Amino acid sequence: MTRRAVIAGTxxxxxxxxxxxAELAERVDTSDEWIVERTGIRFRHIAGEGETTATLGADAARTALDAAGIAPNAVGLIVLATATPDQTFPSTATKVQTALGIDDCVAFDVQAVCSGFLYALSVAESMIRAGSADVALVIGAETFSRILDWEDRTTCVLFGDGAGAVVLKAEDSEDRGVLSVSLHADGRHNSLLYVDGGPSTTGTVGKLRMKGQEVFRHAVVNLATVLGEALDRAGLSVADVDWVVPHQANRRILEATARKLGLPPEKVVVTVDLHANTSAASVPLALDVAVRDGRIRRGDLLVLEAMGGGFTWGAAAVRY
Known part of the structure; x- marks a missing residue:
């Protein structure tokens, strides 16, 4: 038997x-028809006063712990993926730790933008497999609305705020849990999707900038390739997949990736219409939606995949 990280709750x-x-169209020169046709997005959630990356992350974590039937004090590791931390330091993970009432555990942030949850999942899974933790919280949480240029209609229509979380628990199993992870990064494409600020360069937070068509072109190729890599590493094929849970960036990217892989669209979890692009929160948020509405069931083979600024991209094969 192999020690694996199993998803105990979402x-x-x-x-x-x-x-x-329609509400967004009152602020910028756009329309519901324009946004839906190009992205599939109809709604997004926007953080208000008192709602931060940490508060959203803590709420998602509590729900995941409840679903797993695990008390917060059993958690030995928190890995939180975000590009919009509450503070430059300390980590947002430590604020979630405090909010959950956990006095002592390993807690830190991972920054890989929209791929952040996959990177965080890989780190937590490796630590569990190595025996460094028995129970881990892996969280993706973002408040991207606070780094958007609300006068740029090409970007501000695409993003929303939210958080998703999974509880990973060590279990001896041959075919359940995280089976494989494949990760990549290529910093040569920095100028295609980035924020024009930072403590070390401008001393400001900055705003998100993107060249959408170029990102789309890279996304379809990279996502299809990395999904295949994750399956190959697990000794599986596309035919074995029950559900693909992708980063929710754009419906056209989701459809194009599915076509490239020969996957039927009904096997792809789509929530971009309800939440828009929530960056590192997008994969765990979509996963939780599909678990709670009954689409994803125990024993299903899932492929989680995402691509974000950097570029970073990755995929994981998981037997739920």
Missing amino acids: GSALPKRRMSN
């Missing part, structure tokens, strides 16, 4: 305010 959290395309 959770998610969204800000109270939900913004429709």
Whole structure:
């Protein structure tokens, strides 16, 4: 038997305010038809006063722990993926730790933008497999609305805020849990998707900038390739997959990736219409939605995949 990291529970959290395309059209030169046709997005949630990456992450973590039937004091590791931390330091993970009432555990952040959850999952899974932890919280949480240029209609329509979390628990199993992870990065493409600020360069937070068509072109190729890599490493094929849980960036990217792989669209979990692009929160948020509505069931083979600024990209094969 092999020591593996098994998903024991999932959770998610969204800000109270939900913004429709029509409401957004009152702020910038756009329309519901324009946004839906190009992205599939209809709504996004926007963090309000008192709602931060840490509060959303903590709420998602509580829901995941409840689903797993595990008390917070059993958690030995928190890995939180975000590009929008509450503070430059300390880590947002330590704020979640405090909010959950955990006095002592390993807690840190991972920054790989939209691929962040896959990177965090890989780190936590490796630590569990190595015996460094028995129970881990892996969280993706973002408040991207606070780094958007609300006068740039090509970017501000695409993003929303939210959080998703999974509880990983060590279990001896041959075919259950995280079976494989494949990760990549290529910093040559920095200028295609980035934030034009930072403590070391401008001393400001900055705003998100993106060349959408170029990102789309890279995304379809990279996501299809890395999904195949994750399956190959697990000794599986596309035909074995029950569900693909992708980063929710754009419906056209999801559809194009599925076509490239020969996957039927009904096997792809799509929540981009409800939440828009929530960066590192997007994969665990979509996973939680599909678990709670009954689509994803125990024993299903899942492939989680994402690509983000950097570029970074990755995929994981998971037997749920």
